[in-house]
Amino acid sequence: MKTTIAFGCAALSAGLVAAMLNAQGAPYDLIIRNARIIDGTGSPWYRAEIGVRGDTIATIAPSIPENAARVIDAGGQIVSPGFIDIHNHGRENIFELPTADNYIRQGVTTIVEGPDGGSAVPLGAFLDKLDALQKSINIASFVGQGSVREAVLGRANRRPTPAELDKMRGIVEESMKAGAYGMSTGLFYVPGAFTPIEEVIELAKVAAKYGGIHISHMRDEAFGVIDSVKETIRIGEEGGLPTQVTHHKIVGPANYGKS
Incomplete structure (x- = not known):
């Protein structure tokens, strides 16, 4: 079986951010708040919150008003692709x-x-x-x-x-x-x-x-x-x-x- 690895780890990349911002659907399973994001594109870090549904990042926004089953306060630490x-x-x-x-x-x-x-x-x-x-x-x-x-x-x-x-x-x-x-x-x-x-x-x-x-x-x-x-x-x-x-x-x- 061919093993496929997603080398880009680009879930936070600029090319996907627009789609994530417009994502609609069920409530979030996880929200990460108070994060400094470095997205791997070479852009400066920025503060944002991350909403996750299942194993997919659904939203990256300055603020996510909804709640979730699990909330992580990043405490200003850096969140980045692996x-x-x-x-x-x-x-x-x-x-x-x-x-x-x-x-x-x-x-x-x-x-x-x-x-x-x-x-x-x-x-x-x-x-x-x-x-x-x-x-x-x-x-x-x-x-x-x-x-x-x-x-x-x-x-x-x-x-x-x-x-x-x-x-x-x-x-x-x-x-x-x-x-x-x-x-x-x-x-x-x-x-x-x-x-x-x-x-x-x-x-x-x-x-x-x-x-x-x-x-x-x-x-x-x-x-x-x-x-x-x-x-x-x-x-x-x-x-x-x-x-x-x-x-x-x-x-x-x-x-x-x-x-």
Whole structure:
């Protein structure tokens, strides 16, 4: 089952406010009063009250005269869309701590799993298991190129055979169909470090077919950082998909101040 995550968390965004202000219907289940709202659009915060029906924000207005079954006085604190942790390694911990208090208490409502070339494989089974879990946060995932390679070649330091490359393509394709948001690479780590760029590009092309993006912990963030940036750009260009450098930094005292 494809897991769909509402990345925007835009319930408070300007594009929806007008509709919310005009919402008509049953009495509110919840009203949040005395709130300072930061809506995620870049606009300054503003004071308003929020009316909720069921699990939907129905009204945002300077004042809501109606009452509700439950009223929360925000005490002038900030109310905003949930934050998104775009680089997370907690895929196993969520099954042990599904309430995810450590995230919720920081305002994080969505985490993005599978960075640095490492993810669950097969990813579809992992996402199905997540769908069945009663949890307090949304979870999205990339498919990790390193995990895909290890599933086919183990940790062998060699190029794949044509049949092995086809098998890796198949795993990436099934992962994208299952709901992956793209492919991650961790070319600094084993077995990603054993992967020639041509192999990465072939897998990136598969992710691109499904609108995926590529995020990369590059091969070298120290004295080889320029070549690594060029390699990452090439993966995006020849793979045909947007590409992000996961960690924008340069390692080592000799490189301080050069990032």
